[in-house]
Amino acid sequence: MLVKEFDWFNDWWGQIDSLRVRPWMAVLLVAPPGLQVDLFARELVASRLCQSPEPNASACGTCPSCAWVMQGQHPDMRWLRPDAEAEDEESGSEEEGSSETKKPSKEVRIDQVRGLLGFSQISSHRGAERLALIGPIQTLNQAASNALLKGLEEPAPGMRFVLYGAGLRGVPSTIISRCRRLTLSAPSALVMSHREAASEVDPWLLPLLASGRVDVVRWAERAEKVNPALVLSTLQLWLLDLSRVMNGLPAAIFPAQSASLASQAGQIGPSRLARVTEAQTELQQLVGRAGHPLNPKLFFETIFGTFSRAYDTRN
């Protein structure tokens, strides 16, 4: 793997094992939001270009090809994503004098797809395959989707497409039907740690979550004596389920709270799905600090404050 710190990538690698058995031309990876499916999709691309893959066929992460992929400079790979995401990564999400320049696009545009189709016509660097990494799939505007469809219908020899996203709402069925769709589940480590947590945390936390009214200070007082990791896993899974419901999927972890999740999804509104995803990502970043917080109450206030951003309906 190119990236080692996301331990669920190994899980997911097992879940896409079928790709090793049956040949494919286009794959669509759908995963719960906030779990870096874009970087996982890149793992699949890297594995095809890697010069010395691991025994499980994943990329080694150390050969020159893998280094090129990580730098985004492999000659046989193109990554189509919104400019806003690419710039975030390059600048470390710092804004440096960007106030006067045009706002980076939040969509994948048709000229990006046209560039890709041109790239797919030229022969590959190593005479082997070329790969296109495209996503999040919901960010392709209509014109870009139409152009991509042509590429999927008449792929150039040796061309492969890896599409990714957190859901399928708004994605043309013509695109979906031309891809092998693989749905990646919430990381089993997270689900396992929640199972351990369930008896200690769920009886008091689930009713609070279902209420939909986050009270950071009171919840932090209630949680103070509990292991933060257990609370974090419950909150993360709650947001995963919430985003599933917002994407029109059934709740996977908390089916008994489906009604609450649906009503919260309705209140938040589909246009704010990115906010739920961000909150989930930020909770994941707190996991590393959950071992021995110096001030548990303060740490819980950070946790619930982060969680509450998913429900922030201000613009």
Ligand SMILES: [Zn+2]
């Ligand atoms: Zn490699």
